[in-house]
Amino acid sequence: MNLSEHKEVCGVCDLEKPKGIHLYNLFICCECEQKMVHTEPSEEQYKFYLDKLKHINQPKLYS
Known part of the structure; x- marks a missing residue:
């Protein structure tokens, strides 16, 4: 998998985005x-x- 294809779900808008920041366990997209x-x-x-x-x-x- 190419890194540019990696997406995570934003903890604010709940959409998959390729770029953003991590604050502890929360991913926040750039937008x-x-x-x-x-x-x-x-x-x-x-x-x-x-x-x-x-x-x-x-x-x-985790269970």
Whole structure:
């Protein structure tokens, strides 16, 4: 598999994307990262992003 073909599911938009960042166990695509960085606390989307980021510190449980 070519690395350019590797995609991960974004923890914010839930879509498969080829590029992004990892914050602990959460993958965030480049598009969502940019939207988050440019969202002001007074905007309605801000709470949505905060709720998504709450999943960062919750370790995955494997059974």
